Amino acid sequence: MHRRLDFLSLGFLRRIEIRYRLINSFILVSLVPLLISGLLAYRETSRATQDKVRTYSVQVARQISQNLLLRMEKIEDTSEELALSDKLQRLLGDYYSGHEGASAAARSGVARVLLDTYGALPDVNQKYLLDRRRQVIDPQIFAPLAGSISRVAEDAPDLGGRAWWTLYHAGHGQKSVAMLREIRFTGNNRPAGYLFVGVRPSYFFSIFEGVELGYDSSIFIVDASDGTVVVQGRDGSASTADPALLSSISESLSQRRTSDFIAYTGLDKTRYYAAIAKLPHSSWWVVSTTPSDKLNADTRSVRDKIIAIGLGCFAVSLLLSALIARSISVPLQRLVGAMKEAGSGDTTVRVAQEGGDEIAVLSRKFNEMAGKLQQNKEELEQQVALRTRELERANRKLEALSATDGLTGVANRRRFDEVLVNELRRSVRSGHPLALLMLDVDYFKKYNDRYGHVAGDECLRIVARVLQKSSRRATDLVARYGGEEFSVIIAESDTAHALQQAENICQAIFELKLPHADSPSGYITASIGVAALQADDSTTAEQVVRIADQALYHAKYQGRNRVVLGSDATRNL
Missing domain, CATH: 1.20.5 (Single alpha-helices involved in coiled-coils or other helix-helix interfaces)
Known part of the structure; x- marks a missing residue:
C-alpha cells in the first residue's frame, strides 16, 4: 500500500510540473462536487425538506391536539359541575317522583338551570337534558329536533363516566360538535339521565389561527370511525377525509405502530405526507397533510441552482487555476535555479524578491x-x-462557578451540602447553636403557568436578592436548594434570632408586592421552615435538613406565608 502511494505521490505526480498539477487539481476539485451534487442534491434536499416538514407538522399536530383537548375539557368541567350540582339533582329527583305537578315544575326548572349554566357561553348553541329513556326533558322542543338528539344518545357507546364527543347535524345545514355525559344520582349512583351540549365549530377555530406550514398544507380534525371532518381551518371546505388517509391511520393502529407521521396516495393520485395526533378517549385525530409534489418543487429548484452554481464555479476555477499555477511555478523555478548555483559554490547569487507571498518571504528570511x-x-x-x-x-x-447557581447567583446545592457539613462540625467544636431556614415560594407552579417561565426565573432572582440582603454576616450562606426552594445556613444563631430573621424574610418578600393572581394574598409570598439546634457528634446534615423540611411542610399546611419552627424530635425519625 505504501509503495503504491509513494509511486503516485513521489513518482508519477512528481513527473508533472507544479502548474499542471495545480490546474488538474482545480478541475477535479470543481468537477467532483458538481457531479456529487448533481446526483445527490435531489434526494438529500428532498429528505431534508421532508424531515423539516415532518418535525414541524408533528409538533403542530400535537399542539393543536393539546389545545383542542383543553377546550373540550373546559366544556366537560362545566358539564360535570352541573351534573353534580344539588339543584340539578333535586330537579331530576322531582322529575322521577311520579307526582305530575312536581314533574312539570322539574321540566321548567331544568330549562332554567341549563340556561343559567350555558347562557353566558356564546359558543354553546344547544343544551338539553335527556331522561333515562334518552328522551329530551323539554316540553317546548320541536319533535324532529328532539328525535335527532335522542338518536345521538342512543348511538353513543357505554360512556363509563366519561364525556363522549361526536359530530351532530341539527338540520338546515347547521353542524355542531356535541358532547354527551351520563348523569347519575349522587345518593345511590343510579342512572338519572344524560346531558347534551352542542358547541359551534367556531369555538375551535382559534386553535388554527397563526398556524401556517406552507407547501399547501391542510390542517383539520377527522373522526376516524366514519371519515367526517369535525373541525378544520377557516379556509377548509371538505366535509369528509380522503379514504386513503383513513386507511393509513387504520393500518397504523392495526399494526400497533406508534408512528405520528405517515405517507399515503390520495384519490387524486397525489402522494401525501400526514402528521397525526390522536385525541384521548375518542376516535378523533388531528391531521396535517402536505402534498409531496409541493415539497419536491422546492427541491428541484434547489437542485437546479446547485448545478448552475457548480458550472459557474467550474469555469471560474479553470481561469483561477491557470493564474495561480503561474504565480507559484515561475518564482519556484527561479528559486530552484538560484539554489543550484549556490550549490555549485556561487554564494553571491541572489533571488529577486518581488511580491509578498510565501516564496518571497522564504527567499528573504532564509538567511x-x-x-x-x-x-x-x-x-x-x-x-x-x-x-x-x-x-x-x-x-x-x-x-467559583461550579459552586454557584447559574440562575440566581447564590450558592448551589453542591455548595450548600459542603457548607452545612462544615458548619455542623464547627458547631460541635465551638458549642454554639446552628440554624437552618428552608424557604419555598408559595404557589410558584401556578405563577409559572400564568406568567411564564421567564417571569418565574425573574421571581426566583428577586427572592434570592432578598435572602442575600437579609443574610449580612459573612458566615451566613444563601443557597438555591432546588426549583423554587431556597435554604439559609445561619451559624452561631439561637432559636429567637433564627425565627426573627425568617419573619423578616417573609415580610420583605411580601412587601415586594409582586403580583400573583393565583395566590390568595394576590402577591408573591413564601413559607419558611426553621431548624435551630445545638449540634453534637451524632448530628448529621440529613437530620437538620429533615427538621427544616418538616417545618416547611407544616408552614404550607397551615396556610403558607408563615414561619414554623421545626421540632428537634424529628432527628430521631
Whole structure:
C-alpha cells in the first residue's frame, strides 16, 4: 500500500510540473462536487425538506391536539359541575317522583338551570337534558329536533363516566360538535339521565389561527370511525377525509405502530405526507397533510441552482487555476535555479524578491532564520508562562462557578451540602447553636403557568436578592436548594434570632408586592421552615435538613406565608 502511494505521490505526480498539477487539481476539485451534487442534491434536499416538514407538522399536530383537548375539557368541567350540582339533582329527583305537578315544575326548572349554566357561553348553541329513556326533558322542543338528539344518545357507546364527543347535524345545514355525559344520582349512583351540549365549530377555530406550514398544507380534525371532518381551518371546505388517509391511520393502529407521521396516495393520485395526533378517549385525530409534489418543487429548484452554481464555479476555477499555477511555478523555478548555483559554490547569487507571498518571504528570511531561533524560543517560553497564568485564573473562576447557581447567583446545592457539613462540625467544636431556614415560594407552579417561565426565573432572582440582603454576616450562606426552594445556613444563631430573621424574610418578600393572581394574598409570598439546634457528634446534615423540611411542610399546611419552627424530635425519625 505504501509503495503504491509513494509511486503516485513521489513518482508519477512528481513527473508533472507544479502548474499542471495545480490546474488538474482545480478541475477535479470543481468537477467532483458538481457531479456529487448533481446526483445527490435531489434526494438529500428532498429528505431534508421532508424531515423539516415532518418535525414541524408533528409538533403542530400535537399542539393543536393539546389545545383542542383543553377546550373540550373546559366544556366537560362545566358539564360535570352541573351534573353534580344539588339543584340539578333535586330537579331530576322531582322529575322521577311520579307526582305530575312536581314533574312539570322539574321540566321548567331544568330549562332554567341549563340556561343559567350555558347562557353566558356564546359558543354553546344547544343544551338539553335527556331522561333515562334518552328522551329530551323539554316540553317546548320541536319533535324532529328532539328525535335527532335522542338518536345521538342512543348511538353513543357505554360512556363509563366519561364525556363522549361526536359530530351532530341539527338540520338546515347547521353542524355542531356535541358532547354527551351520563348523569347519575349522587345518593345511590343510579342512572338519572344524560346531558347534551352542542358547541359551534367556531369555538375551535382559534386553535388554527397563526398556524401556517406552507407547501399547501391542510390542517383539520377527522373522526376516524366514519371519515367526517369535525373541525378544520377557516379556509377548509371538505366535509369528509380522503379514504386513503383513513386507511393509513387504520393500518397504523392495526399494526400497533406508534408512528405520528405517515405517507399515503390520495384519490387524486397525489402522494401525501400526514402528521397525526390522536385525541384521548375518542376516535378523533388531528391531521396535517402536505402534498409531496409541493415539497419536491422546492427541491428541484434547489437542485437546479446547485448545478448552475457548480458550472459557474467550474469555469471560474479553470481561469483561477491557470493564474495561480503561474504565480507559484515561475518564482519556484527561479528559486530552484538560484539554489543550484549556490550549490555549485556561487554564494553571491541572489533571488529577486518581488511580491509578498510565501516564496518571497522564504527567499528573504532564509538567511535570518538561524539568528532568530533563540529569539523565538524566548518568546515561546514567555507565551507558555502567560498561558499558564491564564489557565490558573480560569481554573479559579471555574471552581467559583461550579459552586454557584447559574440562575440566581447564590450558592448551589453542591455548595450548600459542603457548607452545612462544615458548619455542623464547627458547631460541635465551638458549642454554639446552628440554624437552618428552608424557604419555598408559595404557589410558584401556578405563577409559572400564568406568567411564564421567564417571569418565574425573574421571581426566583428577586427572592434570592432578598435572602442575600437579609443574610449580612459573612458566615451566613444563601443557597438555591432546588426549583423554587431556597435554604439559609445561619451559624452561631439561637432559636429567637433564627425565627426573627425568617419573619423578616417573609415580610420583605411580601412587601415586594409582586403580583400573583393565583395566590390568595394576590402577591408573591413564601413559607419558611426553621431548624435551630445545638449540634453534637451524632448530628448529621440529613437530620437538620429533615427538621427544616418538616417545618416547611407544616408552614404550607397551615396556610403558607408563615414561619414554623421545626421540632428537634424529628432527628430521631
